[in-house]
Amino acid sequence: MRIISWVPLLYPVGDSERPSTKNPYTKTVPRFGGIEAGGSKFGCAIGAGPEDAEFAEIPTTAPAETMARVIEFFRTREPVDAIGIASFGPIDPNPKSPAFGYITSTPKLAWRNFDFAGAVRRALGVPVAFDTDVNAAALAESRWGAARGLRSFLYVTVGTGLGGGALIDGRLLHGRQHLEMGHIRVPHDRARDPFAGNCPYHSDCLEGLAAGPAIQERWGQAGHLLPGEHPAWDLEAEYLALGIVSWTCTLSPETIVMGGGVMQREELFPKISVRVAELLNGYLEPPKILPPKLGARAGVLGAIALAGA
């Protein structure tokens, strides 16, 4: 699920700090393309990192229309050596699978069974890397952001949905398909929180109790309208801490980078850290819990990182 919201940008937008393309080295330095596919916007980038990239965004409509604009963005610029795609899901990121590069069973019907990587490869004739938006964001935060240099950490986003990517032992984790960390079950004390949860599949899985829509439905107004002393935030910290305990026991990360709209409530970070330490109770060292550094651009920067940047 695509969760980070884009900061609105004009299209296309050049990064004023990036080196001029008149630089004589331009043609010898590899340049990478990135596409981040979200439910409302596609982000495109060409470059080699956050300080050296051109960014653009394109509204998500029908595949033919959106993809035509994406392809046009790349065709009207100097060729790139490879393109990375960071997509909403579910997707098939397994290069050995016949459906590699496809968006699979997404509820966005127009995009279901869309051969995303194939479309880009056929149109632009360059190698294409393909992964989830959250794995790409994890990769970007490890390359240029809050998790720089770490070999084992999670990138978790709490917004319209709740999901995460993982870099463990220096590699993005996939497994059979990809991670769906938001759908774990956690203890739900109905005396404290009678809200039944609103995940359409699992009711009170973690996403159903702690993503933005659960906050809104439980309290009758959007989280960003609730004051800092509202009991919503202690409860939110409790659920996220329970999730972090499960992920920590199962993946052993050093650090968990938490982004997305809900995590813009900075007061959540200390509340969560305290509760995680209480729950682990000295048995395991608690992971550091940090905000992201790349913000809304983590996904598209992760896409160029997937391509090889």
Place this chain on the structure above:
Amino acid sequence: MRIISWVPLLYPVGDSERPSTKNPYTKTVPRFGGIEAGGSKFGCAIGAGPEDAEFAEIPTTAPAETMARVIEFFRTREPVDAIGIASFGPIDPNPKSPAFGYITSTPKLAWRNFDFAGAVRRALGVPVAFDTDVNAAALAESRWGAARGLRSFLYVTVGTGLGGGALIDGRLLHGRQHLEMGHIRVPHDRARDPFAGNCPYHSDCLEGLAAGPAIQERWGQAGHLLPGEHPAWDLEAEYLALGIVSWTCTLSPETIVMGGGVMQREELFPKISVRVAELLNGYLEPPKILPPKLGARAGVLGAIALAGA
């Protein structure tokens, strides 16, 4: 934690089916040593796989005494090319750490801060690989057992404790330290199950609700004495299914191999599979849930696999 119990064996025991050491090719075929360190017994093996190995076991007493017998086992046989160690934990399996190869904060005080890999390397002069007993068992089941050929699966053991190892995308998972999958929190319906849980750190984490000692304490007698129609088994399947859902969302395994004393109750397998499918509710494909094939030898065979077999 060391959980699989050893089938008692004479010491040392030759495998009658292994090729004679008089075979003229013996000296050119690499042979590997394996040591599995458990709380009550150490297993030793020399060979290249389940059909070609000599096994022995040694009681776990003080490090000096136990290790002298382990070293003697290897010294009195043809030299091996490398040795793998599969140890109870917590351990430090990170080759870049100064404490690599140590048993660290174990409650078995005599073994705390014991340089296990260093002791073996110094005594026998061969390369030493070092990992957890459950990761080693996972490796052995993937090489020769129930998970042969799989790239992403978990090996979970439910016995005196509850823990697991993971092979994901073809590699054993470590993270910062190693997995402690038994200590995740799961929903605990106190109306159905008033037992408070008996994990000394977390009370009602999964291990505290579902490992062998929890069954014994909740029902007043050991699990193997409870009849198949006892409500203990539906409750046990519920907790294990909740654990499997969390691990599946977080690691995306194709298969989960479940061993250990509690899982010798074969009626648990269908109960767990049904409940996992209900809990996932079509959102993710349920992993296959299978018994191990290597039984009590998974750990020591994993140790020779760690060494390179």
